[in-house]
Amino acid sequence: MSKITVLGSGGWGIALSLLLLNNDNDVTVWSAFEDEIETLKANRETRLLPGVKIDDRINLTNSLDSVAESDVVVFAVPSFAIRQTAQRIKNLVNKDTVIVNVSKGVEDGTLLTLADVIKSEIPDNRIVVLSGPSHAEEVARGMATSLVAAADDKDAAMLIQDLFMNSFFRVYINDDITGVELGGALKNIIALATGICDGLGLGDNVRAALMTRGLTEMARLGVAMGAHYRTFAGLTGLGDLIVTCTSKHSRNRRFGALVGSGVDPETALKEVGMTVEGYHATKTAVLLAKKFGVEMPITEECYSILYEGASVQTSLERLMKRPKCDESEDMWL
Ligand SMILES: NC(=O)c1ccc[n+]([C@@H]2O[C@H](COP(=O)([O-])OP(=O)(O)OC[C@H]3O[C@@H](n4cnc5c(N)ncnc54)[C@H](O)[C@@H]3O)[C@@H](O)[C@H]2O)c1
Structure with missing residues (x-):
């Protein structure tokens, strides 16, 4: 069992949390916004995924305490919020923690890909990009999906492949992180x-x-x-x-x-x-x-x-x- 913190409680963050819980991990979902977390806690459901129950075993929080103990931290906030979120966790995250980016975009201003944005703030950690054809609406309902885990470090890509893969979620690895992003x-x-x-x-x-x-x-x-x-x-x-x-x-x-x-x-x-x-x-x-x-x-x-x-x-x-x-x-x- 791995300890995982998912940063971002939107449709994709919640869908991936359910998948990771289903794969027997200890999952915490963080949102920067207290009202968002309070609503999720009260309803155990998000308006973005109607009818999908957020399992009680998923810890919902707006505290970043779990980051320090996490084996894996997943960035599931929009591209414009990647840098500020990386800045919030850079002094909390353990050097061995693998960081996964599932957000899709390029940073405004610097024109950096999002993995490079994270790397510029948290240079010592291994980063994997998980991307591909995937709607939260389908993943959250256990519908068959195939993605790619891309990293410069093959071991990190394989670790993320193992962590996410199951009978309805197939993950390939790739070393072309720029192309994948x-x-x-x-x-x-x-x-x-x-x-x-x-x-x-x-x-x-x-x-x-x-x-x-x-x-x-x-x-x-x-x-x-x-x-x-x-x-x-x-x-x-x-x-x-x-x-x-x-x-x-x-x-x-x-x-x-x-x-x-x-x-x-x-x-x-x-x-x-x-x-x-x-x-x-x-x-x-x-x-x-x-x-x-x-x-x-x-x-x-x-x-x-x-x-x-x-x-x-x-x-x-x-x-x-x-x-x-x-x-x-x-x-x-
Ligand atoms: N929804 C999908 O099916 C899907 C699939 C693959 C990839 N993605 C990518 O994942 C990323 C997130 O998508 P989503 O669908 O979950 O978005 P969303 O709009 O449903 O949720 C975004 C989340 O980010 C948070 N957020 C917004 N501004 C923030 C800020 N300034 N600081 C910290 N957090 C902030 C919101 O509170 C919310 O929890 C996007 O880049 C999207 O392209 C989404």
Whole structure:
């Protein structure tokens, strides 16, 4: 039995806590917000996962006391809160504790991947990224799911593989931590783009085109940043892209659909009411594309719509009228 602290009591934090409890671990879930924890304690249920009981054996708290005794600490807060959460635990966490990041994004400002943000605050601990096609709504209900545990340190990746794996949760390992993180962060932008087209009432053809060309630009940036192209053909690239662009559970797609139907982005964010990582990732990806000198036309049009008030029709037209090119020239495989 391992002692585990999960930082973040949103949908993903709770779903993974249930999984870890199911695998016979001692699990504590922390939230920065006292009212959030009090509501969870009172109801033993979250509005994000209706009908899913939070087992009484899961310790819910807004104290960070359990961090010092934990074998594993899981970061399940949104990307914008990763650094401040790492700063809160850096003097509490034991050097042998393995840190797992399950959040998906790139830090605004520094443009660091989230594992690098954690590493910059807590440099001595081993870090594993756990990512892939996974909706909390399904994991919390024990529905079959496959993910990837990525780390520079193979032993740490295997430890996390063992800790999370069970009959409905399969975990692969990978040493391309940058590729795994970028796949999870960038697919949210493409999901948002497919949502915009759904909101406009466009069809299946455009969704398939956005997913395929979106994957190409995700891989183009990833390879420029040192990731391996084949990671983008795996669970954390193609796999996560498929689930996010086609599922009813995807909040990024839902957010995009609201924008596509004419709702302004700020109102759409409020309406979704949960972390919409694609909104933040669009901004950071545009800056990364500039920094690494790669073209990301779909991402750039999402940026124009979300941050510069461009009309969706104009953006679509610009994408369709890009200079003619040969598909094989910039294929990543
Ligand atoms: N929900 C999923 O299915 C799923 C699956 C895979 C990955 N993820 C990723 O996991 C991360 C969390 O997603 P979620 O669905 O649990 O989000 P959520 O919106 O349901 O919950 C976010 C949690 O973070 C906390 N939080 C918000 N601001 C904070 C702050 N400033 N400091 C500390 N904590 C703060 C909230 O209190 C809440 O407990 C995101 O990066 C998301 O992309 C989610």
